[in-house]
Amino acid sequence: MDVEHMSPFLKIVTNKYAATELTLILAYLLTKVGYAEIWPLFGSANLQFLNKCWNKGA
Template identity: 50%
Template structure:
């Protein structure tokens, strides 16, 4: 059983790393890569793009799963809303009735934006960003404490 779980984890990690790497490379690739700028060639390098993809994954794991999970859920919900929007356009272009997809589309968009905008932080309070702040907040001085520019005589 342990071997099966390990194999599942490793193949999932391999698939995610490959898809992330290919997406990263496609973001910077052009049709004529032989005459592309040096930075494009660097970003499309297999080893460099793999390192960047795995580094982003490592950073996300260090933030904590409590912060990654709401992002994953919001991304899944947004993907389903985009599929519904695509189906609406497809049905309209092919001349079919697409009105039955509008209510689920609106509901999915409302739920997605509400959930991603009100995700609870570690203290259980909602905020607009599910990731922790990059810079630490300044220390809180107790009432009556002197600042660094004040002295006891002034």
């Protein structure tokens, strides 16, 4: 894809420096909100994944 035809959003997220900065900002915000608020989402996703894996093997 040509850089000239990219949307402004794609130009930002494909720039390695801007993407790194965005990731660091989001990680910082996650630490401020508290991982305890979002951790149950990861836990439930892991349980669903493991449940599918166990059921496939049976």
